[in-house]
Amino acid sequence: MSQLLENKITQTISPNTVPLKRRRNERSHQAILTAAVELLQEKGYREICIEAIASRAGVGKQTIYRWWSSKAAVIMEAYSARAIQNIPTPDTGSVKQDLCQILSQLFAVLTTTTTGEAIAGLIAELQMDASLASSFRKQFIECRTEATRTILERGIARGELRPDSNLELVIDTIYGPIWYRLLLKHGTLDDPFAEELVNFIILGIQA
Amino acid sequence: MSQLLENKITQTISPNTVPLKRRRNERSHQAILTAAVELLQEKGYREICIEAIASRAGVGKQTIYRWWSSKAAVIMEAYSARAIQNIPTPDTGSVKQDLCQILSQLFAVLTTTTTGEAIAGLIAELQMDASLASSFRKQFIECRTEATRTILERGIARGELRPDSNLELVIDTIYGPIWYRLLLKHGTLDDPFAEELVNFIILGIQA
Amino acid sequence: MSQLLENKITQTISPNTVPLKRRRNERSHQAILTAAVELLQEKGYREICIEAIASRAGVGKQTIYRWWSSKAAVIMEAYSARAIQNIPTPDTGSVKQDLCQILSQLFAVLTTTTTGEAIAGLIAELQMDASLASSFRKQFIECRTEATRTILERGIARGELRPDSNLELVIDTIYGPIWYRLLLKHGTLDDPFAEELVNFIILGIQA
Amino acid sequence: MSQLLENKITQTISPNTVPLKRRRNERSHQAILTAAVELLQEKGYREICIEAIASRAGVGKQTIYRWWSSKAAVIMEAYSARAIQNIPTPDTGSVKQDLCQILSQLFAVLTTTTTGEAIAGLIAELQMDASLASSFRKQFIECRTEATRTILERGIARGELRPDSNLELVIDTIYGPIWYRLLLKHGTLDDPFAEELVNFIILGIQA
DNA sequence: CACTAAGCGAGACGGTACGTCACGTCTTAGG
DNA sequence: CCTAAGACGTGACGTACCGTCTCGCTTAGTG
Numbered sequence: 001m002s003q004l005l006e007n008k009i010t011q012t013i014s015p016n017t018v019p020l021k022r023r024r025n026e027r028s029h030q031a032i033l034t035a036a037v038e039l040l041q042e043k044g045y046r047e048i049c050i051e052a053i054a055s056r057a058g059v060g061k062q063t064i065y066r067w068w069s070s071k072a073a074v075i076m077e078a079y080s081a082r083a084i085q086n087i088p089t090p091d092t093g094s095v096k097q098d099l100c101q102i103l104s105q106l107f108a109v110l111t112t113t114t115t116g117e118a119i120a121g122l123i124a125e126l127q128m129d130a131s132l133a134s135s136f137r138k139q140f141i142e143c144r145t146e147a148t149r150t151i152l153e154r155g156i157a158r159g160e161l162r163p164d165s166n167l168e169l170v171i172d173t174i175y176g177p178i179w180y181r182l183l184l185k186h187g188t189l190d191d192p193f194a195e196e197l198v199n200f201i202i203l204g205i206q207a
Numbered sequence: 208m209s210q211l212l213e214n215k216i217t218q219t220i221s222p223n224t225v226p227l228k229r230r231r232n233e234r235s236h237q238a239i240l241t242a243a244v245e246l247l248q249e250k251g252y253r254e255i256c257i258e259a260i261a262s263r264a265g266v267g268k269q270t271i272y273r274w275w276s277s278k279a280a281v282i283m284e285a286y287s288a289r290a291i292q293n294i295p296t297p298d299t300g301s302v303k304q305d306l307c308q309i310l311s312q313l314f315a316v317l318t319t320t321t322t323g324e325a326i327a328g329l330i331a332e333l334q335m336d337a338s339l340a341s342s343f344r345k346q347f348i349e350c351r352t353e354a355t356r357t358i359l360e361r362g363i364a365r366g367e368l369r370p371d372s373n374l375e376l377v378i379d380t381i382y383g384p385i386w387y388r389l390l391l392k393h394g395t396l397d398d399p400f401a402e403e404l405v406n407f408i409i410l411g412i413q414a
Numbered sequence: 415m416s417q418l419l420e421n422k423i424t425q426t427i428s429p430n431t432v433p434l435k436r437r438r439n440e441r442s443h444q445a446i447l448t449a450a451v452e453l454l455q456e457k458g459y460r461e462i463c464i465e466a467i468a469s470r471a472g473v474g475k476q477t478i479y480r481w482w483s484s485k486a487a488v489i490m491e492a493y494s495a496r497a498i499q500n501i502p503t504p505d506t507g508s509v510k511q512d513l514c515q516i517l518s519q520l521f522a523v524l525t526t527t528t529t530g531e532a533i534a535g536l537i538a539e540l541q542m543d544a545s546l547a548s549s550f551r552k553q554f555i556e557c558r559t560e561a562t563r564t565i566l567e568r569g570i571a572r573g574e575l576r577p578d579s580n581l582e583l584v585i586d587t588i589y590g591p592i593w594y595r596l597l598l599k600h601g602t603l604d605d606p607f608a609e610e611l612v613n614f615i616i617l618g619i620q621a
Numbered sequence: 622m623s624q625l626l627e628n629k630i631t632q633t634i635s636p637n638t639v640p641l642k643r644r645r646n647e648r649s650h651q652a653i654l655t656a657a658v659e660l661l662q663e664k665g666y667r668e669i670c671i672e673a674i675a676s677r678a679g680v681g682k683q684t685i686y687r688w689w690s691s692k693a694a695v696i697m698e699a700y701s702a703r704a705i706q707n708i709p710t711p712d713t714g715s716v717k718q719d720l721c722q723i724l725s726q727l728f729a730v731l732t733t734t735t736t737g738e739a740i741a742g743l744i745a746e747l748q749m750d751a752s753l754a755s756s757f758r759k760q761f762i763e764c765r766t767e768a769t770r771t772i773l774e775r776g777i778a779r780g781e782l783r784p785d786s787n788l789e790l791v792i793d794t795i796y797g798p799i800w801y802r803l804l805l806k807h808g809t810l811d812d813p814f815a816e817e818l819v820n821f822i823i824l825g826i827q828a
Numbered sequence: 829c830a831c832t833a834a835g836c837g838a839g840a841c842g843g844t845a846c847g848t849c850a851c852g853t854c855t856t857a858g859g
Numbered sequence: 860c861c862t863a864a865g866a867c868g869t870g871a872c873g874t875a876c877c878g879t880c881t882c883g884c885t886t887a888g889t890g
Binding site for chain 3: 805
């Protein structure tokens with residue numbers, strides 16, 4: 001009886017995912033994503049296997065293979081569905097403060113144990129799967145890139161920043177060191193680092 | 208025939224790898240490293256398995272497990288033995304030119320197809336193996352860090368650069384964007400990028 | 415266009431199969447049987463699966479499950495619909511010649527490659543399904559048993575054969591060796607064998 | 622400590638099976654055969670799967686695939702190792718009594734529930750695997766054929782039977798009806814049947 | 829004659845088993 | 860005692876079919 005309702009809800013929750021001819025079972029879909037996230041937290045990226053996801057989700061393996069191309073694809077959807085990032089774009093009036101705030105929030109996520117590990121696993125896999133790479137960028141990178149660009153452009157508009165900066169480069173110079181430290185673990189990801197980094201970058205772009 | 212020579216060279220190149228009391232068969236040792244490199248080039252990091260290395264090297268699996276802790280450890284030794292990095296430390300008199308030169312050389316290595324992929328695989332694995340992480344940093348990161356620090360310190364000594372810069376941070380800001388682009392493939396790693404990057408960094412540290 | 419005709423023929427050939435109140439699609443019915451026979455010839459009994467029959471027939475799996483209890487049931491109907499056996503009962507005046515003739519015709523069918531294999535597959539399956547066993551006997555065995563019994567009884571009536579023979583036993587002694595050789599392949603099924611066999615049997619029952 | 626002993630015993634038990642280079646683990650070998658027989662008795666031929674045999678035997682699936690080509694091959698070895706047939710060749714002085722005795726013993730085995738079913742399964746599979754067929758004949762058929770031929774030849778030697786009979790044919794006429802009834806279940810396999818059958822056959826071959 | 833329940837094609841679903849791969853350990857024979 | 864070889868128990872892979880279960884659509888018999 002609750003079936004119509006179930007489908008309706010699903011449609012509402014993720015209306016974008018489907019050509020809609022597939023008649024996909026949304027209960028299974030969600031169960032798989034949930035199971036993936038749980039296992040990620042319990043065992044870490046490398047220990048997860050599709051069989052475990054399937055059995056935890058109460059789902060046949062085929063149902064996973066039908067809709068995703070790999071473990072990494074499942075986990076990416078799981079993460080992005082759970083929306084690690086609905087990046088707020090702070091607007092304090094100071095580029096420095098805006099950036100520190102956005103980085104501070106990012107560090108909070110990344111230093112959660114399993115997240116860093118999961119990101120590293122995804123990154124490794126994305127080396128070999130171009131379509132995975134592109135969705136990773138879309139879901140994990142671009143949102144921040146855009147938020148950061150907005151902050152910088154507001155800074156330029158306010159006359160706080162030089163208008164001729166190469167924003168692509170600036171943004172890479174902000175996030176590069178962060179991912180670098182996340183993966184290589186040769187330095188901390190904490191608020192002092194955020195501030196130092198932002199200060200240094202601003203040296204190069206301030207008006 | 209050339210075996211004595213071969214052994215000598217090997218010992219010299221990586222004298223640190225072996226406790227040296229156990230009577231290790233150097234022919235096997237080399238065969239394993241060679242096989243690993245070949246397979247890396249033919250199939251890529253993810254496709255390699257220890258059984259393949261063993262069989263290609265004409266070696267028992269046990270011989271690999273006896274001397275290395277994991278696939279990643281073999282591959283790291285294979286790469287470092289083949290010395291990706293004997294980093295020269297250029298000294299042109301200009302920090303900018305020195306840095307551009309060192310980065311240019313790095314890009315040449317990294318854009319070799321299999322190398323980038325292998326690095327990504329190693330990075331993924333070192334998330335889960337602290338000792339691996341530490342040798343990776345030693346062999347792939349520190350040599351460049353040191354070369355770069357030397358260049359920067361020479362710049363400071365010459366009065367070209369501000370003496371109060373946080374060099375750790377500066378170096379992360381140079382290499383961070385590079386590894387970031389290597390792994391995420393959202394931007395190129397070429398000489399114009401090197402120059403732009405170096406220019407931007409120098410803005411923040413010049414005297 | 416030829417559909418009405420097609421339906422009529424079908425109805426006539428196997429009028430017994432359907433409760434007839436349910437509105438069964440005769441086109442599908444025939445397509446399934448045809449697909450089954452084709453697959454049987456192309457791939458052999460063991461390689462056939464219901465999904466393949468359904469897809470070859472352009473039919474939903476459910477349609478097969480609705481009307482048959484198992485793969486074996488489909489195949490039995492397919493075979494019997496195609497009427498391997500409309501056994502003629504020869505009457506040459508000589509028991510020996512009658513029997514030789516009937517066996518000769520049987521051998522012709524059995525030595526068709528796929529038929530023997532199909533029979534063996536059915537036999538294996540009917541070990542586990544009593545109702546299947548009973549229809550197999552009805553469709554593949556009894557027709558011959560009866561024809562043979564008729565021949566033997568005519569021989570008795572003519573005084574050619576002893577009247578006190580156990581005809582059940584005699585018939586088993588005729589057909590047993592045939593199925594035995596079909597399944598075990600340790601001897602041929604050809605006309606000389608038919609004659610030898612008939613001769614030998616007759617030794618035990620002639621007047 | 623008991624390992625040498627274990628190997629020795631094994632060698633003694635089945636010295637014929639191996640080119641002897643394989644260094645096969647005899648404990649596993651036996652465990653697999655035992656598990657197969659147990660499962661056969663508990664669940665029947667069709668319900669058995671290789672995974673179940675492996676897990677019951679405490680053995681990896683690969684170990685089964687390494688040494689046998691199929692489920693049927695395992696089961697055949699299991700059965701023949703357990704020697705369904707060390708056919709004694711009775712010698713009572715009367716062909717009729719000898720044959721009745723040998724058949725009576727055979728019926729006892731065949732009417733054991735699982736055995737008949739297993740035989741039927743093997744027979745079905747042997748339609749598609751010539752090498753399996755040949756070992757089936759060797760292990761299940763020839764031993765009886767030979768015993769029976771011996772009995773018949775003794776009868777001929779004693780002058781009890783006609784010397785010009787086609788013994789192949791006679792033997793098929795004895796065993797054919799038996800396998801036929803085993804598989805088709807249209808008649809009993811009991812001592813009265815044995816006697817009737819033997820009596821009928823003898824009619825055709827007595828001196 | 830339209831309505832409506834059925835049968836239909838399609839194919840997703842939870843499962844089981846397949847046969848293969850590679851893991852890391854263990855055993856054997858030979859140098 | 861190290862080695863090449865490779866069997867072993869383990870566990871995951873990705874695939875094939877199973878038999879069941881919706882989904883809309885088509886269609887045939889009844890009301």
